[in-house]
Amino acid sequence: MSADWAPVLVAVVLFIVLMPGFIFQMPGNKGFVEFASHQTSGVSILVHSLLYFALICIFLLAIEVHVYMGSS
Secondary structure, eight states: OOEEOHHHHHHHHHHHHTSTTTSEESSOSSSSOEESOOOOOHHHHHHHHHHHHHHHHIIIIISOOOOEESOO
16 A cells, blocks of 8 residues: 655645745745745745645645555
8 A cells, every 4th residue: 555645745845945035035025026035024924824825725635636656
């Protein structure tokens, strides 16, 4: 029996991509969007958290992404 690794992989990839200030920050400190600023604010943490929640719900509940690894 193989395990479904989709929830783990989707959560990790989204967490890395949506870290405020790592790749982009929305809203930025000096504009609406800043790229690679490596800074953050409370508002951007809230916005990125809402984006993370929405995207993880779409990928795991609506699209039902599945990734099986190991022997069957």
